[in-house]
Amino acid sequence: xxxxxxxxxxxxxxxxxxxxxxxxxxxxxAYLIANLKKDKVIYKxxxxxxxxxxDKKIGDYNYLYNVTQELSQKQFKMEDRFxxxxxxxxxxxxxxxxxGVLEIEFSHRLLRYLLEIKDKYLRYNIIxxxxxxxxYVIRLYKIxxxxxxxxxxYGNKVELExxxxxxREKLEIPKSYQYSSHIKKRILEKAxxxxxxxxxxxxxxxxxxxxxxxxxLKFIIRPNPKKLKDNTTQFNYFKSRKAFxxxxxRNYSGNGKFWGYKNFDGLLYWLGLDKKGLxxxxxxxxxxxxxxxxNAIESAKxxxxxxxxxxxxxxxxxxxxxxxxxxxxxxxxxxxWLELKEDIIRLKDEGLI
Numbered sequence: 001x002x003x004x005x006x007x008x009x010x011x012x013x014x015x016x017x018x019x020x021x022x023x024x025x026x027x028x029x030a031y032l033i034a035n036l037k038k039d040k041v042i043y044k045x046x047x048x049x050x051x052x053x054x055d056k057k058i059g060d061y062n063y064l065y066n067v068t069q070e071l072s073q074k075q076f077k078m079e080d081r082f083x084x085x086x087x088x089x090x091x092x093x094x095x096x097x098x099x100g101v102l103e104i105e106f107s108h109r110l111l112r113y114l115l116e117i118k119d120k121y122l123r124y125n126i127i128x129x130x131x132x133x134x135x136y137v138i139r140l141y142k143i144x145x146x147x148x149x150x151x152x153x154y155g156n157k158v159e160l161e162x163x164x165x166x167x168r169e170k171l172e173i174p175k176s177y178q179y180s181s182h183i184k185k186r187i188l189e190k191a192x193x194x195x196x197x198x199x200x201x202x203x204x205x206x207x208x209x210x211x212x213x214x215x216x217l218k219f220i221i222r223p224n225p226k227k228l229k230d231n232t233t234q235f236n237y238f239k240s241r242k243a244f245x246x247x248x249x250r251n252y253s254g255n256g257k258f259w260g261y262k263n264f265d266g267l268l269y270w271l272g273l274d275k276k277g278l279x280x281x282x283x284x285x286x287x288x289x290x291x292x293x294x295n296a297i298e299s300a301k302x303x304x305x306x307x308x309x310x311x312x313x314x315x316x317x318x319x320x321x322x323x324x325x326x327x328x329x330x331x332x333x334x335x336x337w338l339e340l341k342e343d344i345i346r347l348k349d350e351g352l353i
Contacts, residue, residue, distance in 0.1 A: 008030045008033050008034040008122075008123070008124055008125075008126050010030065010033055010122045010123075010124075010142070021070070021074070021135055022067065022070060022135055023132070023133070023134050023135040023138060024055050024057050024058060024063070024067045025067050025070045025071050025074075025135075026129070026135055026138045026139070027054060027055050027129060027130055027138070028055070028058070028067060028068075028071060029071060029091065030126055030129060031045070031050070031054065031126060032092075032104060032106070033114060034126050036106075036111065036114055036115060037332050037333065038115055038334055041093075041105055041106045041108060041111055042103060042104070042105050042106075043103070043104045043105075043106070044101050044102070044103050044104075045101065045102045045103075045104065046100065046101055047059070047064065047097075047100050047101065047102055048100055050102075053130075054126075054130045055130065064097065064102070065097075068095045068097065068102065068104075069095075071091055071092050071095070071104075072090070072091070072092050072094070072095055074090075074091040075088055075089065075090060075091065076088070076089040076090075076091050076110055077089075087109075087113075089107050089109055089110035089113070090107050090110070091107065091110065092104050092105060092106055092107065093105040093106060093107045093108075115334070115335060122142060122145060122146045122149065123149070124142070124145055124200075125200070128141065128145075128198065128199040128200055129141060129142075129199075131194070131197075131198040132194050132195075132198060132199075133190070133194060134187075134190070136171050136173065136187045136191070137187070137190060137191045137194050137195070139170065139171050139172070140171060140187070140191045140195075141191070141195055141199055141201070143170055143171075144160065144195075144201060144203055144219060144221050145199075145200075145201055147160045147219075147221065148201055148221045148223075157220055157221065157222045158220075158221045158222075159218060159219065159220055159221070160218070160219040160221065161208075161216055161217070161218045161219075162216065162217055162219070163215060163216050163217075164179060164183070164214065164215055164216065164217065167183070167217060168183075171187070173187070179214055180214075188205060188217075191203075192204075192205075195224070196224060196226075199224060199227075200223065200224050200227040201221055201222065201223060201224055202221075202222055202223075202224045202225075203219050203220060203221045203222070204219075204220045205217050205218060205219050205220070206218040206220070237321070238307060238310045238311050238317065241300065241303050241304060241307055244303060244306075244307045244310065245277055245303055247320065247321070248273050248277075248303075248320070249273060249277050250323075251320065251321075251322075251323030252272065252273045252323065253273045253274065253275055253277065254273070254274060254275040256272070256325075257272070257323065257324075257325035257328075258270035258271055258272050258282070258325050258326050258327045259271060259272070259273065259306070259320055259326065260302065260305075260306045260309075260326065261326060261327075262281060262302070264281070264283070264292070267283050267290075268283065269281035269282060269283045269290075269292065270282050270283075270284075270326065270327045271302060271306075277299075278293070278294060278295070278296065278299045279294045279298070279299040279302050279303070280292060280293045280294060281294070305353060308347070308352055308353050309343070309344060309347060309353060312343075312347055312352055313340070313343040313344070313347070315336070315339055315340050315343055316340060316343065319336075319340070326340075
């Protein structure tokens with residue numbers, strides 16, 4: 001995927017993790033999580049590229065040093081009081097910076113945990129948080145997004161009620177911040193504006209009073225209409241086979257990337273697209289390649305199959321819109337690959353493919 005469209009899979013414990021993370025530390029941690037790969041503990045970040053795309057503050061050497069030190073001192077904690085269990089991880093094991101490249105080493109145990117999560121995680125596009133201007137707004141976005149994703153799949157509104165005390169705890173708002181002058185004006189109103197401008201959700205909130213004092217807030221969360229408009233435009237690619245093939249030709253034709261797969265005689269073949277818009281399949285054996293070419297009728301059947309998958313799998317739509325090579329995905333991001341396969345199994349069980 002393009003770097004500014006990386007998908008973050010963040011466990012709930014990390015979404016709500018305490019520790020007064022700065023805005024830049026939250027962004028850098030999300031970027032690292034989005035790039036996690038099995039058996040890879042050291043990650044190199046070209047700071048010039050990162051600051052141009054994500055966080056211009058990181059371009060200052062002293063600021064970069066402080067943010068990296070902040071992450072190195074943070075701990076990721078999980079506790080199950082009922083069963084008397086807990087786990088504590090250092091977020092990163094080490095960091096090194098030289099010649100414009102930041103090298104981060106992940107904690108082995110935390111890496112293993114993050115790669116093994118199957119559920120109880122928030123999945124969001126990293127671009128949604130990179131333009132947000134404060135740690136409070138970033139945290140509020142993740143909390144509202146998490147609640148929204150858990151409670152709707154069809155674009156309906158979702159409501160969340162929090163006491164002011166709970167809001168303070170979840171966002172880690174200092175006790176010195178008063179509700180009217182600080183929380184309402186500097187956090188809630190700012191978050192409303194920034195989420196509408198930069199993210200895939202929007203919200204309104206209602207104040208609930210006990211006597212004359214505001215003690216609770218009801219958040220009403222909805223999909224961002226601007227984002228829905230973008231999604232409608234993108235979905236035009238999946239209304240017909242002709243439009244779908246046009247998208248495949250744009251992203252996959254003649255470049256060696258694979259947009260699908262098919263089994264022949266128990267062997268996995270990756271589906272590619274030639275410059276004429278016809279499908280072909282490649283099986284990678286130990287010492288040779290087996291290539292199958294398809295005529296127009298055979299190609300059309302494959303396109304119909306994967307068009308149906310795209311129409312019913314948000315993940316596959318996202319992958320093919322970005323021109324992601326499925327073979328590369330299977331090799332480098334096992335979690336997303338397994339998620340895609342589970343989507344396809346579901347569609348088979350439902351009789352759609």
